[in-house]
Amino acid sequence: MAFWEQKSLAELSTQEWESLCDGCGKCCLNKLIDDDTEELHYTNAACKLLDEQSCGCRHYDTRFQHVPQCTAITADNIAELTWLPDSCAYRRLHLGRGLAAWHPLISGSKDAMHQAGISVQGKVVNEERVRDIEDHIVLWPLKDLD
Ligand code: SF4
Numbered sequence: 001m002a003f004w005e006q007k008s009l010a011e012l013s014t015q016e017w018e019s020l021c022d023g024c025g026k027c028c029l030n031k032l033i034d035d036d037t038e039e040l041h042y043t044n045a046a047c048k049l050l051d052e053q054s055c056g057c058r059h060y061d062t063r064f065q066h067v068p069q070c071t072a073i074t075a076d077n078i079a080e081l082t083w084l085p086d087s088c089a090y091r092r093l094h095l096g097r098g099l100a101a102w103h104p105l106i107s108g109s110k111d112a113m114h115q116a117g118i119s120v121q122g123k124v125v126n127e128e129r130v131r132d133i134e135d136h137i138v139l140w141p142l143k144d145l146d
């Protein structure tokens with residue numbers, strides 16, 4: 001059995017935890033909450049540090065110096081981070097769903113994830129180039145696929 005099937009999220013080593021991130025980049029998109037309905041909307045406006053092609057953070061190790069509001073995802077707070085996309089590996093494991101076939105730990109690379117349209121690759125704009133964030137609401141980050 002793979003380590004993520006043998007252990008709970010709380011039991012993972014730091015290396016195992018980090019390797020679970022599929023690198024989709026969707027958690028780095030700006031999100032809006034409707035004041036009336038409290039509905040969450042994703043936008044295609046990405047954090048200024050997100051690399052739009054690799055879908056990774058340009059300064060991951062020092063990200064909190066550049067973006068203090070960036071969220072560290074941990075076993076302790078995963079239950080509260082309901083804004084994470086359904087496809088997020090941490091959210092999937094927290095909900096007992098397992099990893100998807102396109103996940104890099106299953107498929108061996110990020111290619112299947114990109115081809116399945118799960119990642120942000122080629123779909124986002126840097127938040128610093130956005131004028132009206134409401135014009136950037138999109139549905140594609142909601143996509144999940146087993
Ligand atoms: S600082 Fe890095 S990890 Fe945090 S939201 Fe921005 S791109 Fe994502």
Ligand code: SF4
Nearest residue numbers: 021022024025027088
């Ligand atoms: S949404 Fe989850 S799996 Fe995707 S990059 Fe963010 S933390 Fe990693």
